[in-house]
Amino acid sequence: STTLRCQAVTVLGATGSIGTSTLDVITRHPDRYRVHALTAHRSREALLALCRIHRPAQAVMSRETDAAWLRERLREAGLATEVRAGAEALVEVSEAAEVDTVMAAIVGAAGLLPTLAAVRAGKRVLLANKEALVMSGALFMEAVARCGATLLPIDSEHNAIYQCLPIEHRGGLARHGVTQLLLTASGGPFRGWSARELAAVTPAQACDHPNWSMGRKISVDSATLMNKGLELIEACWLFDARPSQVQVVVHPQSVIHSMAAYSDGSVIAQLGNPDMRTPIAYGLAWPERIEAGVKTLDLFSVARLDFEPPDETAFPCLPLARAAMVAGGTAPAVLNAANEVAVAAFLDGRLGFNGIGDLVARVLEARPAEPAGELGTILEADAAARETAQAWLAGC
Ligand code: NAD
Ligand code: MG
Missing domain, CATH: 3.40.50.720 (NAD(P)-binding Rossmann-like Domain)
Known part of the structure; x- marks a missing residue:
């Protein structure tokens, strides 16, 4: 075997x-x-x-x-x-x-x-x-x-949803009675901050995530909520979902890693300590289970779970990502490329925190979506978006 x-x-x-x-x-x-x-x-x-x-x-x-x-x-x-x-x-x-x-x-x-x-x-x-x-x-x-x-x-959220869906979930969510995917978000280190307060955020603050220890790029993405935007797009592709079927739920404890809602009213969640070794072990061993070095969740020490909607005004990267997915074609590639340039500039001290969303919005405007049927088209859109982003950075 x-x-x-x-x-x-x-x-x-x-x-x-x-x-x-x-x-x-x-x-x-x-x-x-x-x-x-x-x-x-x-x-x-x-x-x-x-x-x-x-x-x-x-x-x-x-x-x-x-x-x-x-x-x-x-x-x-x-x-x-x-x-x-x-x-x-x-x-x-x-x-x-x-x-x-x-x-x-x-x-x-x-x-x-x-x-x-x-x-x-x-x-x-x-x-x-x-x-x-x-x-x-x-x-x-x-x-x-x-x-x-x-x-x-x-990705912990998508791994959670995968675990909450029937093993064979291809062919669209509706076929399996799934009505919605509930994508949880910690809210990042600046949950509850206003756009004015966010303006002065430093790279060190942005990389200091409350629940997860991660690379610098994804840490900044978590702080801007672009990470949740990228994950929304990721969920649409992985699970054949429409953007409107993916609801972002801010859950500061990061204990529920995401959920699937079914037509009979059931909501199935996957819980665990925030440790990437759990989804990694799941992926390595699937469909079996292996020891990952992660302690079983102690619900008494967790004590409570909170939920709130995301603030899409202070964190415009999330609605920008949703709009890019709705626009389709090369738009998500353009969004991603502009964000990579913006995050690198932020980490280098060349762009303010709120500049990340501004830059991504400008590049999406300048580079309207084209059909993305071929890899060459996607790579060209990526390169062009980077060029537009760099030109804007040079001029500001
Ligand atoms: P990281 O920065 O810690 O590690 C990145 C790795 O990629 C390093 O080994 C680096 O040497 C290599 N690398 C970087 N640039 C490269 C390049 N241009 N060419 C070849 N190799 C290159 O990042 P990470 O936090 O481990 O994240 C990796 C990926 O996993 C990202 O896409 C991130 O979004 C995703 N992810 C990470 C976490 C997490 O908890 N860290 C959770 C979910 C998803
Ligand atoms: Mg994730």
């Missing part, structure tokens, strides 16, 4: 928050998983440390200078890991015949091509890299169906 065979796993973005949590779960189950490839952008010291522990067949870095450095250190350590550089190598370790599972945990648009390659090669794809799906939704889901990939959402 396939469950007895050791699965070979490629971890894209191994040095990141999701990547290291994935390796933590894998280490707990050496009989079930072995690492085929590990990849990182520029953190070569961190990738070296991971290679020493996991002894992958392959390692990939973005630049050849970093790859050469890593190659030399691994040779000194007597490890046989083959080290390569660049985007093509990322694609190759994602589609390689000996790979069963790909954890897509690169942040941003840089993850699109390797993630799509894993899908097209029919792998089990553990999707953390939500930007890849937001950019290419229709094309991505069509490739999943056509190539027989097993797509398992790792």
Whole structure:
């Protein structure tokens, strides 16, 4: 049986928050998983440390200078890991015949091509890299169906919804009696703040999330609620939902990770401690369950659960994302690209916090949606949106 065979796993973005949590779960189950490839952008010291522990067949870095450095250190350590550089190598370790599972945990648009390659090669794809799906939704889901990939959402909300739906939930929510998806949001570190108060927010404040420890980009997205906007788009594609079927519910404790509402009045929720190892273990072992190193939720220490609607005036990124999904075509790719540029500028101190939403709105206006049937069109829309965003930044 396939469950007895050791699965070979490629971890894209191994040095990141999701990547290291994935390796933590894998280490707990050496009989079930072995690492085929590990990849990182520029953190070569961190990738070296991971290679020493996991002894992958392959390692990939973005630049050849970093790859050469890593190659030399691994040779000194007597490890046989083959080290390569660049985007093509990322694609190759994602589609390689000996790979069963790909954890897509690169942040941003840089993850699109390797993630799509894993899908097209029919792998089990553990999707953390939500930007890849937001950019290419229709094309991505069509490739999943056509190539027989097993797509398992790792984003905690989507993983929760996946667990709340019938195992076979394709063909539209209505067919399974699901009326609404309730997407929970912590509200981020600035829940309850007005636009005026938000104007002076610093990168350090924005990256200090109350419940989750994450990479800097997604931390800023959580603070602006763009993360919830990207997740709304992600939910529409993953579960074949209309934007109006996804309701965002602010739930500051982050204990309910999301819910599905059914036509008979039932609402099914998935609960747990906020620890990404739970959805990661679910994705690795599905349809089985394995130990993830996460304590069982103690409801007495949680004591209470609160819910409130999101403030879409102070946090315009959420309605902007919903509008981009409604507009369709290349609009979500444009939204994502503009947001990536805006977040990088905010982290560099070149743009204020409220400037993120302003910039995204301007770029969406300047780059109206076009049909997104082909990957080339999506990549062009992404590049054009980045150019527009950079030009606006240079002028302000
Ligand atoms: P991170 O910044 O901690 O890690 C990103 C990883 O991607 C690193 O290994 C980095 O080296 C690599 N990387 C960055 N830029 C790259 C590039 N241009 N080319 C190749 N590799 C590159 O990010 P994270 O928090 O682990 O998030 C990863 C993805 O998972 C994001 O898409 C995020 O939205 C999603 N996600 C994260 C969490 C979380 O709790 N951290 C939860 C849900 C979804
Ligand atoms: Mg999430």
